[in-house]
Amino acid sequence: MEKVxxxxxxxxxFIITSSNAEVPTIIQNNCLACHTKQKIPSELIYRRYLxxxxxxxxxxxxxxxxxxxxxxxxxxxxxxxxxxxxxxxALDLNDTAxxxxxxxxxxxxxxxxxxxxx
Amino acid sequence: MLSSERRSFFRFFSIYLGSTFILFLLATFIFYDYQKYQxxxxxxxxLNIEAERITxxxxxxxxxxxxxxxxxxxxxxxxxxxNIDKEYIFGSFTPKNILWDKEYYQDENxxxxxxxxxxxxxxxxxxxxxxxxxxEPIDNLLKMSILFLLIAGIFFTLLGLLLGRLxxxxxxxxxxxxxxxxxxTTHEFNTPISTILTNIELIDTVYDCExxxxxxxxxxxxxxxxxxxxxxxxxxxxxxxxxxxxxxxISNLLENRIEYFNTLIESKExxxxxxxxxxxxxxxxxxxAIRLIDNILSNAIKYxxxxxxxxxxxxxxxxxxxxxxxxxxxxxxxxxxxxFKRANTSxxxxxxxxxxxxxxxxxxxxxxxxxxxxxxSTEVEILWKK
Numbered sequence: 001m002e003k004v005x006x007x008x009x010x011x012x013x014f015i016i017t018s019s020n021a022e023v024p025t026i027i028q029n030n031c032l033a034c035h036t037k038q039k040i041p042s043e044l045i046y047r048r049y050l051x052x053x054x055x056x057x058x059x060x061x062x063x064x065x066x067x068x069x070x071x072x073x074x075x076x077x078x079x080x081x082x083x084x085x086x087x088x089x090a091l092d093l094n095d096t097a098x099x100x101x102x103x104x105x106x107x108x109x110x111x112x113x114x115x116x117x118x
Numbered sequence: 119m120l121s122s123e124r125r126s127f128f129r130f131f132s133i134y135l136g137s138t139f140i141l142f143l144l145a146t147f148i149f150y151d152y153q154k155y156q157x158x159x160x161x162x163x164x165l166n167i168e169a170e171r172i173t174x175x176x177x178x179x180x181x182x183x184x185x186x187x188x189x190x191x192x193x194x195x196x197x198x199x200x201n202i203d204k205e206y207i208f209g210s211f212t213p214k215n216i217l218w219d220k221e222y223y224q225d226e227n228x229x230x231x232x233x234x235x236x237x238x239x240x241x242x243x244x245x246x247x248x249x250x251x252x253x254e255p256i257d258n259l260l261k262m263s264i265l266f267l268l269i270a271g272i273f274f275t276l277l278g279l280l281l282g283r284l285x286x287x288x289x290x291x292x293x294x295x296x297x298x299x300x301x302x303t304t305h306e307f308n309t310p311i312s313t314i315l316t317n318i319e320l321i322d323t324v325y326d327c328e329x330x331x332x333x334x335x336x337x338x339x340x341x342x343x344x345x346x347x348x349x350x351x352x353x354x355x356x357x358x359x360x361x362x363x364x365x366x367x368i369s370n371l372l373e374n375r376i377e378y379f380n381t382l383i384e385s386k387e388x389x390x391x392x393x394x395x396x397x398x399x400x401x402x403x404x405x406x407a408i409r410l411i412d413n414i415l416s417n418a419i420k421y422x423x424x425x426x427x428x429x430x431x432x433x434x435x436x437x438x439x440x441x442x443x444x445x446x447x448x449x450x451x452x453x454x455x456x457x458f459k460r461a462n463t464s465x466x467x468x469x470x471x472x473x474x475x476x477x478x479x480x481x482x483x484x485x486x487x488x489x490x491x492x493x494x495s496t497e498v499e500i501l502w503k504k
Contacts, residue, residue: 043183051237051238051239054203054242054243055202055203055241111241114186116186116188118188118189118190
């Protein structure tokens with residue numbers, strides 16, 4: 001059942017991210033290029049971070065630490081996730097570029113921009 | 119009801135009613151406050167239910183995470199979500215002065231409910247929901263409380279009246295018994311005193327006999343008894359005595375009364391100084407005026423030294439009687455105006471003189487003052503102030 005949910009979420013995310021024409025280049029190059037190729041749902045990951053950390057500052061802190069030294073144990077995703085997807089390799093980016101990429105990533109998915117009143 | 123009875127009754131009544139009122143006011147306030155708290159609690163529960171609904175919708179939005187997330191706003195509930203750093207994320211309103219550590223609170227006419235969230239759906243850790251307070255049940259409660267106070271007030275006033283009457287009943291009985299005694303005694307005094315005075319006058323006029331000095335003493339004693347009789351009768355009948363208010367020349371009346379006291383003045387060999395302005399007229403009951411003047415003069419003569427001074431001044435402003443007498447101690451001046459209270463017991467009397475003066479002064483809105491230097495002089499002033 002969990003696999004079915006993950007699959008459908010991945011497909012949904014892929015469609016969304018693929019159809020979005022305004023994806024910033026920095027994310028496209030540093031993140032989505034691999035995520036799209038390996039069908040890894042970047043938006044789902046953002047939501048999981050959001051659920052756990054609430055603020056962009058805390059998400060950034062955690063994400064930065066993970067991307068510098070990615071491990072299954074420190075990942076925001078459940079263990080089952082790694083049955084389907086490969087463990088991430090450390091990013092070949094300097095701290096400034098990585099920090100900038102995370103900022104753009106958080107800005108791109110920012111929930112405040114999505115919310116509207118009925 | 120006599121004034122002393124009325125005083126006791128009102129004292130009891132005001133203490134009883136005052137304490138009952140304070141007790142009931144306190145009880146009603148506690149009841150009102152508790153019930154109001156319950157009403158607000160119920161309205162807070164409504165907010166809590168709506169907050170749960172919004173939380174479920176946020177959870178769904180967090181799961182779908184579509185390009186556009188429609189915030190679950192529902193009239194009349196305003197709500198807003200905040201992140202863990204208490205920064206505003208989104209909402210249908212932006213509340214000010216948020217009390218983060220309260221489950222719910224009131225601000226002006228709105229009720230605010232704080233709903234913590236975990237996990238942080240859409241990053242929200244706090245949901246604040248608000249709604250206008252429904253004042254109707256609170257207003258109804260207030261009306262009920264006031265009505266209860268009114269009904270309780272009426273009931274306890276009536277009960278107080280009944281208890282008050284029971285409370286003063288023994289005192290009333292004692293006073294009535296005393297009055298009956300005075301009435302009987304004075305009645306028995308009247309005829310012999312009148313007979314004595316008439317016969318002294320007759321002897322003095324018709325017979326040229328020896329022993330004039332002795333006759334004068336008998337006359338003084340008889341007049342003293344006569345005045346006591348008049349005073350006691352006045353006090354007894356005062357509350358139901360029908361007054362005949364007429365224009366009385368106080369100047370003439372004062373001169374007559376000084377003449378009446380002449381025997382007494384001569385016996386004490388007092389040096390009298392009079393400054394009586396003519397034509398001082400007041401609308402007053404004659405008996406009241408006589409009792410007022412007689413008691414002031416009588417006291418000034420009685421409590422004077424032998425061969426002392428007696429100064430009598432009457433004008434349109436005031437009436438002053440000054441003597442060179444025994445004087446009154448400062449601490450006794452207020453006490454002596456009470457009935458049966460006497461500062462000096464060296465002379466005869468019942469101590470009713472100043473009580474009568476006070477009653478007449480109060481009835482006609484005059485002003486009455488006593489200034490005295492102990493062992494030197496006493497000045498009594500009646501100010502004809504309206």
